[in-house]
Amino acid sequence: MFESLTDKLQSVFDKLGRQGKLSENDVNVALREVRLALLEADVNFKVVKDFVEKVKTRAIGVEVMSSLTPAQQVVKIVNEELIELLGKPAPLNLGGQPPAIIMLVGLQGAGKTTMAAKLALHLRKAGQRPLLVAADIYRPAAIQQLQVLGKQIDVPVHSEGTQVPASTIAKNAARLAREKAYNVMILDTAGRLQIDEQMMQELEQVRMVARPSDVLLVVDAMTGQEAVRVAEGFNARVALTGLIMTKIDGDARGGAALSVRQVTGVPIKFLGTGEKLVDLEAFQPDRLAGRILGMGDVLTLIERAQDNITEEDALAMEKKLQDGDFDFEDFLGQLRQIKKLGPITDLLGMIPGANKMMKGVDPREAEGGLKRTEAIINSMTRKERHFPDLLNASRRRRIATGSGTTVQDVNGLIKQFREMQKMMKQLGIMGGGKGGKKRRGGLPGNIKDMFGGFG
Amino acid sequence: MFRRLFGKQDEKTEDEVKLEQSLQKTRSGILGRISTIFQENEITDELWDELEETLIAGDVGMSVTMELVEKTRRRVEQENIKATHDAYVILKQEMVKLLASDEPLHIDEPRILTVVLVVGVNGSGKTTNIGKMAHWYKNRGRKVVLGAADTFRAAAIDQLKVWGERAGVDVIAHEPGADPGAVIYDAIRASQESRKADLLLVDTAGRLQTKFNLMKELEKIKAVASKQVHRAPHEVLLVLDGSTGQNAISQVKSFRESAGVTGIILTKLDGTAKGGAILSIKRELGVPVRFVGTGEKIDDFALFDPVAFVEGLLAE
Numbered sequence: 076m077f078e079s080l081t082d083k084l085q086s087v088f089d090k091l092g093r094q095g096k097l098s099e100n101d102v103n104v105a106l107r108e109v110r111l112a113l114l115e116a117d118v119n120f121k122v123v124k125d126f127v128e129k130v131k132t133r134a135i136g137v138e139v140m141s142s143l144t145p146a147q148q149v150v151k152i153v154n155e156e157l158i159e160l161l162g163k164p165a166p167l168n169l170g171g172q173p174p175a176i177i178m179l180v181g182l183q184g185a186g187k188t189t190m191a192a193k194l195a196l197h198l199r200k201a202g203q204r205p206l207l208v209a210a211d212i213y214r215p216a217a218i219q220q221l222q223v224l225g226k227q228i229d230v231p232v233h234s235e236g237t238q239v240p241a242s243t244i245a246k247n248a249a250r251l252a253r254e255k256a257y258n259v260m261i262l263d264t265a266g267r268l269q270i271d272e273q274m275m276q277e278l279e280q281v282r283m284v285a286r287p288s289d290v291l292l293v294v295d296a297m298t299g300q301e302a303v304r305v306a307e308g309f310n311a312r313v314a315l316t317g318l319i320m321t322k323i324d325g326d327a328r329g330g331a332a333l334s335v336r337q338v339t340g341v342p343i344k345f346l347g348t349g350e351k352l353v354d355l356e357a358f359q360p361d362r363l364a365g366r367i368l369g370m371g372d373v374l375t376l377i378e379r380a381q382d383n384i385t386e387e388d389a390l391a392m393e394k395k396l397q398d399g400d401f402d403f404e405d406f407l408g409q410l411r412q413i414k415k416l417g418p419i420t421d422l423l424g425m426i427p428g429a430n431k432m433m434k435g436v437d438p439r440e441a442e443g444g445l446k447r448t449e450a451i452i453n454s455m456t457r458k459e460r461h462f463p464d465l466l467n468a469s470r471r472r473r474i475a476t477g478s479g480t481t482v483q484d485v486n487g488l489i490k491q492f493r494e495m496q497k498m499m500k501q502l503g504i505m506g507g508g509k510g511g512k513k514r515r516g517g518l519p520g521n522i523k524d525m526f527g528g529f530g
Numbered sequence: 531m532f533r534r535l536f537g538k539q540d541e542k543t544e545d546e547v548k549l550e551q552s553l554q555k556t557r558s559g560i561l562g563r564i565s566t567i568f569q570e571n572e573i574t575d576e577l578w579d580e581l582e583e584t585l586i587a588g589d590v591g592m593s594v595t596m597e598l599v600e601k602t603r604r605r606v607e608q609e610n611i612k613a614t615h616d617a618y619v620i621l622k623q624e625m626v627k628l629l630a631s632d633e634p635l636h637i638d639e640p641r642i643l644t645v646v647l648v649v650g651v652n653g654s655g656k657t658t659n660i661g662k663m664a665h666w667y668k669n670r671g672r673k674v675v676l677g678a679a680d681t682f683r684a685a686a687i688d689q690l691k692v693w694g695e696r697a698g699v700d701v702i703a704h705e706p707g708a709d710p711g712a713v714i715y716d717a718i719r720a721s722q723e724s725r726k727a728d729l730l731l732v733d734t735a736g737r738l739q740t741k742f743n744l745m746k747e748l749e750k751i752k753a754v755a756s757k758q759v760h761r762a763p764h765e766v767l768l769v770l771d772g773s774t775g776q777n778a779i780s781q782v783k784s785f786r787e788s789a790g791v792t793g794i795i796l797t798k799l800d801g802t803a804k805g806g807a808i809l810s811i812k813r814e815l816g817v818p819v820r821f822v823g824t825g826e827k828i829d830d831f832a833l834f835d836p837v838a839f840v841e842g843l844l845a846e
Contacts, residue, residue: 111592117775120587183798183826184653184771213826215692220685223706227684268801295653299589299775300560301803322652325738327777350652350682 097145102134105149116330116367119303122337130156150368157364160333164358165317165342167194167259168288174206174252174260176245176285179319180278180309181293183266186321188217190293190347191263192224193355198259199230206257208248209234210241210281211265221263228352231257241265241277245285262287269308282313291317291344294335302331303338310339321347323366324354330367388412401496403460407452410445450478451488463489546838549822550845561588561804564844568618577614578603581621588806588843589775594813598624622840628809629836631818635793636764637667637729643721645730645755645762649748649789650769651781652736655797657686659769659823660733661693662831663795667729668697675725677717677732678703679710679751690733696828700725710734710747711754718758732763739784748789767820769795773803782815796834797823804843 106127113123130153139148169175177194179187191207198205207225209232211217218234225232233248245262252260262285267274282290292315294302309315318339320332323346336343343358388408395401452460454477459465466474466489475482567580578599585595602621611617637644648663650656657680664674676694678701680686687703694701702717714732721727734751737744755762768791770778785791796805796819812818819834 114586114592115776117589117777120583182773182801184655186653214689216685216689219688220683223684270802295771295773297651297771297774297777297781299773299778299803299807300587301589301773301801304802305773322738324740325651325777326740326780327775331775 097134097137097139097148099135101145102131102149105146106131106134109149109153112368113330113333116328117297117299117302117334118330118367119300119334119337122303122334125337126156126160126333154361154364154368157333157367158360161336161360161363162342163360165344166357167198167344168316169203169259171288173256173258174249175258175289176249176260176262176287177289177291178262178264178282178285178287178313179291179293180264180313180315181266182268182295182305183214185266185293185295186347187211187266187293188220188224188263189350189352190319190321190345190355191221191261192228192230193347193352194345195225195230195261196228196352197355198261199228203259204257205230205259205261206248206252206255207232208244208260208262210244210262212237212239212241212244213265217263217265224352240280242280242284245281249285269305269312275308275312278313289316290314291319292335292339293319293321294331296320296323296325296329296331297327298331300334302334306335306339310341315339315341317341317344319343319345319347320358323347324349328367329363332363333367403452403455403463403492404457406492406495407449407460410449410452414445447478447480447484448488451475451480451485454478463492543835545832546835548824548832549835549838550842560584560802561590561806561843562845564621565618568614568621570614573606573612573614573617585806588804589778590806591776591779591810594628594810598628598809622844625809625840625843626836628813629819629839631812633792633818635820639764641728641764643718643728643730643759643762644764645718645732645759647732647734647748647752647755647763647766647789648769648795649734649766649785649791650736651738651771652683654736654769654771654774655823656680656736656769657689657693657733658826659795659797659821659831660690660731661697662823662828663821664693664699664731665697665828666831668699672729673725673727674699674729674731675717675721675727676701677713677730679713679717680733680735681706681708681710681713682735686733686735693828700727711750714751714754715758718755718762722759739781745784745788748785752789765793765820766791767793767795768817769797769823770805770808772796772798772805772808773801774807776807778807779810779814782811782817786815786817791817793818793820795819795821795823799823800825800830806843 109130110123110127113126114120118126133156134149134152137148137152139145167175167177179191181187188211195205195207207221207230209218209221218237222232222234233244233251235244235247241264248260248262251257262281264278264281265274267278269275290313292306292309294305298305306315318332318335318341320329320343323329332343346356346358346363348354348356395405451474454474459470471482471485475485478485561584563584564581567577567584570577582595582599585598586592590598598621601624602617605620605624606617609620611620637646648656648660660676664676668674674697676690676699678687678690680690681704684706687706691701691703700720702713702720704713704716717730717732721730734748735744737748739745752763752766766789768782768785770781774781782791782794794808794811794817796808799805799822808819819839822832822834822839824830824832
C-alpha cells in the first residue's frame with residue numbers, strides 16, 4: 076500500500092529525533108522525500124528542482140508549531156507552496172463582443188471532444204447559449220462524436236464535413252453564431268503533436284481567424300515528464316489562456332498540472348472528473364496539491380475532524396482507552412463522530428490508500444453497514460451497552476427484531492466489538508504519554524472493519 | 531541480439547527500421563541526451579548523476595533509474611571499462627535486458643480463429659491501433675475481422691468502421707449502447723461462419739483502471755469469448771500512451787488483474803515522449819511490449835523489438 080508523504084517524513088524525523096526548529100539538515104533530509112514524491116507524481120524534474128529550492132529557503136529555521144510534528148510542519152510548508160504554485164482558479168473569459176470563442180487544443184486522446192461537450196453543458200446550465208463547432212477534420216468520426224454528444228446535452232453542433240479547412244469552419248461558425256445569437260462558441264480542434272509543423276500552422280490559422288477569447292490546453296492527468304514540452308510547444312504557437320486537466324478520476328497523481336502551470340504561467344480552469352458530461356469541476360488548488368503529494372485530502376479531513384471533535388471528547392476517549400473500558404456507548408459515539416465528518420464516499424477519497432484498501436467494498440454498502448451498526452446499538456438497552464456480557468441469545472433476538480436486522484448481524488457486530496475492545500486494551504497498555512498523543516484527533520485504526528463488517 | 535548493439539547494422543528488418551525511424555523522427559527526445567552524456571572523455575561521478583537525471587526526465591521512474599544506473603556502473607567497474615563509448619553499450623544492454631521477453635506472441639500460432647482483445651484507458655489510441663493492426667495482419671495474409679465492442683463512447687463504432695474500410699476488413703457492430711458481451715458473441719459467430727476469418731480483433735471502450743464496475747465488465751467480455759472459442763481471448767493487449775508517466779504501472783497492473791493483459795501496444799511514439807515508463811513494466815509486472823504505434827497513418831505500426839527500441843529511444 077502506498078505510503079503518504081507525511082508517513083515517510085514521519086519516519087525520517089523519528090530517526091532524527093525531535094527538535095524545536097527545523098535545521099538545515101532536517102530540511103535537506105525531508106526534502107529528499109518531497110523530491111521523490113513529486114517525481115513519482117510526474118512533476119517535471121526541472122520544476123521539482125526549482126520548487127524544492129524554494130521550499131528549502133522557506134523551511135530552514137522555521138519554528139515547529141506546538142500542534143504539529145516536524146514532518147507535518149514540512150508538509151504544511153510544501154503544501155502551501157504547492158497551492159501557491161498551482162495558482163488561483165480562473166473563470167472563462169466570456170466578456171467582450173459576443174460570441175466569446177473558446178478554442179480547445181491538445182495532444183491526441185487528451186479528451187478535447189468530451190471536454191467541449193462538458194463545457195457546453197456547463198455554459199448552457201449557466202444560462203448561456205453555446206454553440207459547438209467540429210473543427211477536427213482528421214480523426215475518423217470525430218465530427219459524429221461531437222454531434223452525438225451535442226444531441227445528448229441539447230446544444231447545436233456546427234460542422235462542415237472533413238473537406239473544408241478548419242479555419243473556414245471556424246469563420247463560418249462565428250458568422251452563424253452572430254446571426255443566431257449564440258453567445259459562446261466552443262471550437263473542438265484535432266489532436267496534434269506540438270512538433271507537427273504542418274498541424275501547428277493549421278492551429279495558428281484557426282486562431283487568427285477565430286480570435287478566441289480563450290485558448291485552453293487540454294492535458295491528460297496521466298501525462299508524464301513530457302507535459303512541459305507539450306505546453307511550451309502549444310503556448311509558443313497559440314498563446315494559451317488556460318489549462319484543463321482531464322481524467323483526474325483515475326489514480327494518476329496529476330503532477331503534470333504543476334509542470335504545465337509552471338512553464339506557461341496561465342491558470343488552470345477546469346478538471347474533468349469522469350466520463351459523464353456533468354463530470355466537470357472548477358479547479359481547486361488545495362485539493363490538487365494534496366493529490367500531487369499523494370496525501371489524499373488528509374488536510375481537509377484533519378480540518379473537519381478538528382471542527383467536529385472537541386478536545387474534551389478526544390481526551391475522554393483517551394482515558395477510556397487507557398483504562399480499558401471501551402463499551403458500546405463509546406463505539407456509538409465514535410460512529411457518530413465519523414458520520415459528522417461527511418459521507419463515507421467523500422471520507423474514503425480523502426484518506427490516502429483508502430481507495431486501494433477498500434477495493435471491492437462498495438461505499439454505498441459501507442454506508443449501509445454503518446447505519447445498521449448504529450441501529451443495532453440503538454436497539455440495546457443502556458445496561459446492555461455498558462455490559463455487553465449480558466447479551467444472551469434472547470436479548471440478541473430482541474435486538475435483531477428491534478433494529479430490523481438478523482441475529483447474524485448482531486452476532487457479527489458483537490464479535491467485531493470484542494476484537495476492537497481487545498485491541499483497544501492493548502493500545503491502552505502500551506500507550507501512556509507518547510502513544511496517546513499520536514492518537515489524538517486521529518481516527519480509530521479499524522475503520523474498515525466498522526464499515527465493511529456487514530453485507 | 532546483444533551483438534547488434536555493437537554496430538552490426540545490416541541485419542535490421544523492415545519493422546526495426548520503421549521503429550527506429552519513428553523514434554528518431556523528432557531528434558528531440560529527452561533520452562536522446564544520453565548519448566551526448568556518453569560523449570564525454572571520462573567516466574566520472576557527474577556522468578552517472580547526469581544519466582540518472584536524464585532517465586528520470588524520460589519517465590523511466592525512480593526505482594528503475596536507480597537500478598539501471600547502479601547495474602551499469604557496477605559492470606563498468608567490474609569489467610574495468612575506461613572508454614565512455616563502451617560504458618554506453620553496457621547501458622544499452624541493460625536496457626534491452628529490461629525489455630526482452632521469451633514469451634511467444636500467441637497471435638501467430640496456428641489456430642482456426644484467434645481472438646485478440648484490445649483494452650486501455652480513455653484516449654490511449656485503441657481504435658486507431660486496431661485499425662493499423664488489422665492492416666498489418668491483413669498484409670501478412672491473415673483474414674481479419676474487427677469487433678466493435680466500444681458501444682459506450684459517442685461515435686466509437688463509426689470511427690472503427692472508417693478504419694475497417696481503410697484496412698479493407700469487415701467490422702461487426704451493434705447499435706451504440708448495446709451490451710459489449712453480445713457484440714463479441716456475434717463477432718465470433720460471424721468470424722467463424724459467414725466471414726471465415728482467422729483473426730478477430732476486438733475494440734473495447736476506454737476505461738480508467740480505478741473504475742471497479744467497468745473493470746468487471748472486461749471480465750464478462752472475456753468469459754463470453756472463452757465460452758465460444760477454446761482458450762480465447764488468446765491475447766489481451768493493453769494500449770498504452772507513450773507520453774504516460776508513472777501511472778503506466780498502475781494501468782498495467784490493474785488491467786492485468788481484471789482483464790489478464792498479456793501484452794502492450796505502446797502508442798504515440800512519434801511525439802517527443804518516447805515511452806520511458808515502459809522500462810519499469812516488464813521488470814515489475816512481467817508484461818512485454820508487443821507492438822508500437824508510431825503515427826496516425828495506417829502504416830505507422832510495427833512489431834516491438836527491444837534492441838531497435840533502445841536504439842531509437844537513445845538516438846540523438
